[in-house]
Amino acid sequence: MPASPRTDRRTLTAALLILSCIPSAAIAQAPVTHRLPATPATVAYGYYWWEAKPALRISSGDVIDVETLLTNTPTRLEAAGVPAAEIQQSLRDIVAQVTDRGPGGHILTGPVYVEWADSGDVLEVKVLSIDLPIAYGYNGCSGFARDLCDRSQSTTRIIRLDRERMVGHFGEGIEVPLKPFFGSMGVAPPPARGRVSSNPPDIHAGNLDNKELVAGTTLYIPVHVKGALFEVGDGHAAQGDGEVDQTAIETSLRGRLQLTVRKGMTLDWPRGETPTHWITMGMDTSLTRSTRIAIDEMVKLLVEKRGLTRMAAYQLASIAADLRITQLVDGNVGVHMMVPKSLIAR
Numbered sequence: 001m002p003a004s005p006r007t008d009r010r011t012l013t014a015a016l017l018i019l020s021c022i023p024s025a026a027i028a029q030a031p032v033t034h035r036l037p038a039t040p041a042t043v044a045y046g047y048y049w050w051e052a053k054p055a056l057r058i059s060s061g062d063v064i065d066v067e068t069l070l071t072n073t074p075t076r077l078e079a080a081g082v083p084a085a086e087i088q089q090s091l092r093d094i095v096a097q098v099t100d101r102g103p104g105g106h107i108l109t110g111p112v113y114v115e116w117a118d119s120g121d122v123l124e125v126k127v128l129s130i131d132l133p134i135a136y137g138y139n140g141c142s143g144f145a146r147d148l149c150d151r152s153q154s155t156t157r158i159i160r161l162d163r164e165r166m167v168g169h170f171g172e173g174i175e176v177p178l179k180p181f182f183g184s185m186g187v188a189p190p191p192a193r194g195r196v197s198s199n200p201p202d203i204h205a206g207n208l209d210n211k212e213l214v215a216g217t218t219l220y221i222p223v224h225v226k227g228a229l230f231e232v233g234d235g236h237a238a239q240g241d242g243e244v245d246q247t248a249i250e251t252s253l254r255g256r257l258q259l260t261v262r263k264g265m266t267l268d269w270p271r272g273e274t275p276t277h278w279i280t281m282g283m284d285t286s287l288t289r290s291t292r293i294a295i296d297e298m299v300k301l302l303v304e305k306r307g308l309t310r311m312a313a314y315q316l317a318s319i320a321a322d323l324r325i326t327q328l329v330d331g332n333v334g335v336h337m338m339v340p341k342s343l344i345a346r
Helices: 005-020 074-079 089-097 143-148 287-306 310-320
Strands: 033-036 043-045 056-058 063-068 107-114 122-131 136-139 157-162 167-171 174-177 181-186 218-222 230-236 253-262 271-273 277-284 322-327 333-340
Touching: 033 056, 033 107, 063 107, 063 230, 074 089, 107 253, 122 181, 181 218, 181 253, 230 253, 277 287, 287 310, 287 322, 287 333, 310 333
Parallel strands: 033 063, 056 107
Antiparallel strands: 043 107, 063 253, 107 230, 122 218, 122 253, 136 157, 157 167, 167 174, 181 230, 218 271, 271 277, 277 333, 322 333
């Protein structure tokens, strides 16, 4: 016998009541993981650009399992002492086959088109894991004080990586703790800026070289174009704040990143989050201007998170937040400011 309309209504009501008791996260579609290797067809060599062809399309909340390559060439690495057998074939293929390059020099994997992202949104980039696929990195010599570089000899130092103990062998008796991170994570800049170099960081993030952005942290980036067009690269095994000679321990990385569109969140500049700290950032050709941007962004964050007046937030920043030089060597210099989450938790 067919169910009566009253029975149908009762069944529907019961189903809705059951669904209302289930957390939205439980009924949301599970994130999909997408493998994204570095190949001649999946890299942007030296640029961020709103017209770049996507290497991958994903849904908001999905994870990319991504490979990135160190910024160098097989010829130079072999000349510096890396055995030919240790040069990744993917690097050989990209250097040999990709002719559309510049104006910067980084090999960036992507872009990744994120569905539902559009100008005015924020792209949340959760760094879930980072691994070291090769057992070496290199450091050059240039940057802020290039007069300290001895040009009478090779300036490229190959640094062997002990991936079990997570240290890099710099020299006799000198071991550097490894804390890998992606030096460049960014989106396409506003269309009016055209195709921009991968070298200077800016409002699209890009070559931040912020050593705090290790596994377990999150980067928030203002979105400027439909799909965001996220790119990642410039892997570092370790780096000091400032990156004064223009290079860290440059190496290839493999990581898992979750990309989520944040509707309703508004940012003018990239922002970082670690398990213990919030990070604001400023980039400009002037160190003074970069510093002011980082401070202004920290004041905004403290007003937002704690409901303080601008003056009180500025005072609190002076008392409890740390201002650091991120890097001095990428055209736009970087400054970041860190405040403990515990200080402003409600």
